[in-house]
Amino acid sequence: MSKFTVLNHPLIQHKLTIIRNKDTGTRVFREVANEIAELMVYEITRDLPLEDVTVQTPMGETVQKTLSGKKLAVIPILRAGLGMVDGVLQLIPAAKVGHIGMYRDEKTLKPHEYFVKLPSDIEQRELFIVDPMLATGGSANMAIEALKKRGAQHMRLVVLVAAPEGVKAVQDQNPDVDIYAAALDEKLNENGYIFPGLGDAGDRLFGTK
Numbered sequence: 001m002s003k004f005t006v007l008n009h010p011l012i013q014h015k016l017t018i019i020r021n022k023d024t025g026t027r028v029f030r031e032v033a034n035e036i037a038e039l040m041v042y043e044i045t046r047d048l049p050l051e052d053v054t055v056q057t058p059m060g061e062t063v064q065k066t067l068s069g070k071k072l073a074v075i076p077i078l079r080a081g082l083g084m085v086d087g088v089l090q091l092i093p094a095a096k097v098g099h100i101g102m103y104r105d106e107k108t109l110k111p112h113e114y115f116v117k118l119p120s121d122i123e124q125r126e127l128f129i130v131d132p133m134l135a136t137g138g139s140a141n142m143a144i145e146a147l148k149k150r151g152a153q154h155m156r157l158v159v160l161v162a163a164p165e166g167v168k169a170v171q172d173q174n175p176d177v178d179i180y181a182a183a184l185d186e187k188l189n190e191n192g193y194i195f196p197g198l199g200d201a202g203d204r205l206f207g208t209k
């Protein structure tokens with residue numbers, strides 16, 4: 001079974017409380033969501049492989065460490081996943097970005113795919129799928145399947161808030177995909193929204209409600 005990790009660094013918890021607050025407006029929500037994504041990526045990339053490199057300092061020659069050039073890509077699930085991309089790119093500016101468009105039918109809660117555009121060498125890359133919300137897990141599972149169908153082999157799912165139902169759904173359907181969240185919340189409510197959650201992430205990011 002895949003790993004599920006809650007990244008509960010104090011800065012992450014503090015910032016998540018800010019965006020949970022219903023009185024936080026679009027500008028601050030956007031800014032802080034990206035900051036949380038950046039902190040999460042800092043934690044998640046602890047296992048990136050390094051290799052030795054010879055470098056000349058002003059004092060002489062030394063062998064030091066450098067990233068071994070593993071290829072990375074960020075894959076936001078549109079729309080709300082876009083709210084995490086800039087944060088990730090702050091730390092990994094050379095990462096490629098692929099997009100998967102997905103919306104959840106409000107009545108059935110089933111996801112619908114409407115757009116896929118990925119880097120051509122997706123099979124060689126380690127992918128960070130980003131989406132603020134993991135609710136039923138339907139959208140994440142459909143995005144993972146869309147990536148696998150196109151050759152992707154290594155991916156992790158990075159979300160701000162996860163519901164237990166969504167974690168289980170992804171672990172059951174995609175046991176090879178590790179999941180990272182800033183928080184594991186209590187449950188889904190009767191409308192399929194995460195409680196206590198932060199509301200509709202896409203609407204709060206883009207000011208559409």
Ligand SMILES: O=P(O)(O)OC[C@H]1O[C@H](OP(=O)(O)OP(=O)(O)O)[C@H](O)[C@@H]1O
Pocket residue numbers: 077078079080081102103104105109111131132133134135136137138139140166192200201202203
């Ligand atoms: O786990 P699930 O039950 O599938 O729900 C989570 C999905 O719902 C939200 O997107 P939404 O469908 O609202 O689209 P949006 O990002 O365009 O607002 C969210 O950003 C996830 O993609």
Ligand SMILES: O=c1cc[nH]c(=O)[nH]1
Pocket residue numbers: 080133135192193194195197198199200201202
């Ligand atoms: O709580 C939720 C669930 C799905 N999508 C959201 O934006 N929020």
Ligand SMILES: [Mg+2]
Pocket residue numbers: 080200201202203
């Ligand atoms: Mg939405």
